[in-house]
Amino acid sequence: MAQQHLEPTDPLAQPVTGESLADHLRSQATEFLRALRQHRETGVGGGAPARARPGVGDSGPQESVGAARSLRRSARRISASLHTYRPLLDADWSEGMRPELAWLSGTLAAEHACAARLERLLTALHRLSGSATLPAQTAGTPGGAPPLPERGNLTVGAAKAGALLDRQLTLARTRAHSTALQALGSSRFHAVADKVAVLASEVPLTPAARDADLRTHATAAEERLYDAIAGLPLVTAGSPYNAEALIHGLSPDPAPHPQDGPWHQVRLLLRLHRYALEVLHGRGRDAPADVRLLTAGQALNRHRDASEAAAAAAHAARTPRIAPATAYALGVLHADQRHEVEAARFSFQQSWQKQTVSTS
Structure with a gap:
C-alpha cells in the first residue's frame, strides 16, 4: 500500500x-x-x-x-x-x-x-x-x-x-x-x-x-483491509462480465456463491477501517471525508445487496412444483442479479485501483 x-x-x-x-x-x-x-x-x-x-x-x-x-x-x-x-x-x-x-x-x-x-x-x-x-x-x-x-x-x-x-x-x-x-x-x-x-x-x-497511541491500532485495521483486497481477483473484476461467476447458477446446492465470501469480508474490513478513522478524527462536520472509502463502500454494499437478491431468486426457483415459465423467469432474474454483482465488483476495482495509482 x-x-x-x-x-x-x-x-x-x-x-x-x-x-x-x-x-x-x-x-x-x-x-x-x-x-x-x-x-x-x-x-x-x-x-x-x-x-x-x-x-x-x-x-x-x-x-x-x-x-x-x-x-x-x-x-x-x-x-x-x-x-x-x-x-x-x-x-x-x-x-x-x-x-x-x-x-x-x-x-x-x-x-x-x-x-x-x-x-x-x-x-x-x-x-x-x-x-x-x-x-x-x-x-x-x-x-x-x-x-x-x-x-x-x-x-x-x-x-x-x-x-x-x-x-x-x-x-x-x-x-x-x-x-x-x-x-x-x-x-x-x-x-x-x-x-x-x-x-x-x-x-x-x-x-x-x-x-x-490509537494510530497503531487504526493502522493495523487498515493493513488488514489492504491485505484482504490484495487477495481479491481484481484482474477478473477488471472485466465487467465474469462468466465463471454464473456457473454456480441455479444448481441444487443452496450454499452461498463461492466467489462472494472474500468480497463480503472486504466490505466488513472496510467498515472497521472507516469506523477506526472516526475514532481518530471524530464524526463532526470538520472531520475529513475520504471519497475513496465512501465510493468503495457503496460498491461493496451494492455487491452485497445483489448477491443476496440473487440467492433469494435461486431459493424461490427451487420451490417444488412451480411452473416452468415461473422457474425460467426466476432464472433470468438470478442471472440479472449476478450481473449486478459483477458490475459492483468492476466498479470497486475501477475506483480502488484508480485511487491507488493517484496516491502512489
Missing part, C-alpha cells in the same frame, strides 16, 4: 491517546440510549406487521424507523471500536459485549433487509419485462415496497415469479419483525442496554490506554 506521510500541521501527526477512544465510546453510547428512548416513544407494540400496520423496521412511522436505524448504527460503531481497540479495553467486558451488540444489530437489520430485497427483485423483474415505470405504491404495502406490477405488463412467468417472491420475502420479513420485537423486550436486550448505559459515563480502559 502507498505510505502516507503526515504533515506537521496534520492533527494526527501527534499521538491520539485512549481518551479519544473513551470520548467516542461515550458519544456512541449516548446516541444508542437516545435512539432507544425515541424508539420506545414512537414504536408500536407486539405482533406481526400486517399490510397496513407499521413495525420495527422501515414499515413504522418515520421517527421509529430512524430510531431503529440509529440503534443499529450506534451498536455497529461501538462493536467495531471494541474490536479494533480491544487491547486498550478491559478484555472480559469487551469480549462479552461485542457478540451481544452484533446480535442486536443483525436482529434489527433483518426486517429492513427483507423489504429492500423484495423491492430490488420486483424492480428488476419490472425492468426485465420491458415495463418503463414502476406502478404507484399503495398505502397498504408495508415498508414502501412496490406492489406487484399489473400482469398485463409482464409475462405470465414473471408475474408468477413476482408473486412467489412476494409471498416468500413477506413471510421472512414478518418473522424478522416478530423476532425483533421479541428481542427488544427480552432480558438479553435489557442487559445490553444496561451495559451501554454504564458505558455512557464509564469506559473500562486499561491503565496503559491513557498514554497509548
Whole structure:
C-alpha cells in the first residue's frame, strides 16, 4: 500500500491517546440510549406487521424507523471500536459485549433487509419485462415496497415469479419483525442496554490506554483491509462480465456463491477501517471525508445487496412444483442479479485501483 506521510500541521501527526477512544465510546453510547428512548416513544407494540400496520423496521412511522436505524448504527460503531481497540479495553467486558451488540444489530437489520430485497427483485423483474415505470405504491404495502406490477405488463412467468417472491420475502420479513420485537423486550436486550448505559459515563480502559497511541491500532485495521483486497481477483473484476461467476447458477446446492465470501469480508474490513478513522478524527462536520472509502463502500454494499437478491431468486426457483415459465423467469432474474454483482465488483476495482495509482 502507498505510505502516507503526515504533515506537521496534520492533527494526527501527534499521538491520539485512549481518551479519544473513551470520548467516542461515550458519544456512541449516548446516541444508542437516545435512539432507544425515541424508539420506545414512537414504536408500536407486539405482533406481526400486517399490510397496513407499521413495525420495527422501515414499515413504522418515520421517527421509529430512524430510531431503529440509529440503534443499529450506534451498536455497529461501538462493536467495531471494541474490536479494533480491544487491547486498550478491559478484555472480559469487551469480549462479552461485542457478540451481544452484533446480535442486536443483525436482529434489527433483518426486517429492513427483507423489504429492500423484495423491492430490488420486483424492480428488476419490472425492468426485465420491458415495463418503463414502476406502478404507484399503495398505502397498504408495508415498508414502501412496490406492489406487484399489473400482469398485463409482464409475462405470465414473471408475474408468477413476482408473486412467489412476494409471498416468500413477506413471510421472512414478518418473522424478522416478530423476532425483533421479541428481542427488544427480552432480558438479553435489557442487559445490553444496561451495559451501554454504564458505558455512557464509564469506559473500562486499561491503565496503559491513557498514554497509548490509537494510530497503531487504526493502522493495523487498515493493513488488514489492504491485505484482504490484495487477495481479491481484481484482474477478473477488471472485466465487467465474469462468466465463471454464473456457473454456480441455479444448481441444487443452496450454499452461498463461492466467489462472494472474500468480497463480503472486504466490505466488513472496510467498515472497521472507516469506523477506526472516526475514532481518530471524530464524526463532526470538520472531520475529513475520504471519497475513496465512501465510493468503495457503496460498491461493496451494492455487491452485497445483489448477491443476496440473487440467492433469494435461486431459493424461490427451487420451490417444488412451480411452473416452468415461473422457474425460467426466476432464472433470468438470478442471472440479472449476478450481473449486478459483477458490475459492483468492476466498479470497486475501477475506483480502488484508480485511487491507488493517484496516491502512489
